[in-house]
Amino acid sequence: EQKVVLITGCSSGIGLSLAVHLASNPSKVYKVYATMRNLDKKQRLLESVRGLHKDTMAILQMDVTDQQSILDAKRNVTEGRIDILVCNAGVGLMGPLEAHSLDTIRGILDVNLLGTLRTIQTFLPDMKRKRHGRILVTGSMGGLQGLPFNEVYCASKFAVEGACESLAILLQHFNIHVSLIECGPVNTDFLMNLKKTEASDEALEVDAHTRSLYDQYLQHCQSVFQNEAQDTDDIIQVYLEAIEAPTPFLRYYTNRALLPMSSLKLTSMDGSQYIRAMSKLIFSAPDTGPKI
Numbered sequence: 001e002q003k004v005v006l007i008t009g010c011s012s013g014i015g016l017s018l019a020v021h022l023a024s025n026p027s028k029v030y031k032v033y034a035t036m037r038n039l040d041k042k043q044r045l046l047e048s049v050r051g052l053h054k055d056t057m058a059i060l061q062m063d064v065t066d067q068q069s070i071l072d073a074k075r076n077v078t079e080g081r082i083d084i085l086v087c088n089a090g091v092g093l094m095g096p097l098e099a100h101s102l103d104t105i106r107g108i109l110d111v112n113l114l115g116t117l118r119t120i121q122t123f124l125p126d127m128k129r130k131r132h133g134r135i136l137v138t139g140s141m142g143g144l145q146g147l148p149f150n151e152v153y154c155a156s157k158f159a160v161e162g163a164c165e166s167l168a169i170l171l172q173h174f175n176i177h178v179s180l181i182e183c184g185p186v187n188t189d190f191l192m193n194l195k196k197t198e199a200s201d202e203a204l205e206v207d208a209h210t211r212s213l214y215d216q217y218l219q220h221c222q223s224v225f226q227n228e229a230q231d232t233d234d235i236i237q238v239y240l241e242a243i244e245a246p247t248p249f250l251r252y253y254t255n256r257a258l259l260p261m262s263s264l265k266l267t268s269m270d271g272s273q274y275i276r277a278m279s280k281l282i283f284s285a286p287d288t289g290p291k292i
């Protein structure tokens, strides 16, 4: 019997790659429901699967901000069950916090946090009833550690961490495993798709100091993506590890090099070491603290 997988956000990036990879399994182990908000964007996915994958892939419309579309997608799963749910849809937001409208902030939380919760809520009762299932969530280093000019994105991803960790404790009693695939920078459309305030934007009503720090941050960000970004293939391998493990972990890290920063939060729980290290890394000017 095929394992039925439903993935959100499959028009590009990690979602698309994962859908293609699983649907191309030569033994046809998986039946993939590749879902996307806008079906007009399905061409890229279709080109990537090259040829017909009628028995291993179906494309469904699903906007994680629209409860009805999630229910409609669920109804269109002919097997009547999902064995592996992959909550992957997400958007980024960069810029000084005071430059974002509340509507923009709400929009990010609606996709990243509420979208993930809505999706899990919709499929969870069936999984619980069957005492069987896996929930995989595309997490982020931004869900484990704060990043300047990413306050809203990090808040949304931290919140997803809290939800998943909480669920994991309960759901082990239902033989349902929750796993977060914690990604560092990945070569996808993410940077292009994210909502970004331009530092050079004249209309950006923030003080000059914030503006120049934001400039520095954007340069840092660009070099990190140039030097450290992983390809989606590497991310898929980590997904497979979680999918195939008899008892998967709650967290998988795609890029171990990024872990030491995050561990500073544990070695210095007052937060000072992490803040100093991140500030130094990004702004190359350590905050030396109050001078006596």
Ligand code: NAD
Binding pocket: 008, 009, 010, 011, 012, 013, 014, 015, 036, 037, 062, 063, 064, 065, 088, 089, 090, 091, 092, 111, 115, 138, 139, 140, 141, 183, 184, 185, 186, 187, 188, 189, 190, 191, 193
């Ligand atoms: P991406 O922009 O290529 O993919 C995100 C997908 O989510 C897109 O296909 C987009 O259409 C979809 N999406 C957005 N809003 C949606 C909605 N309302 N309903 C359904 N789908 C929606 O970028 P990606 O890197 O593949 O991002 C996938 C996930 O990985 C996101 O959750 C992102 O936060 C996370 N992530 C990415 C990176 C990175 O550097 N690329 C790093 C850490 C985590």
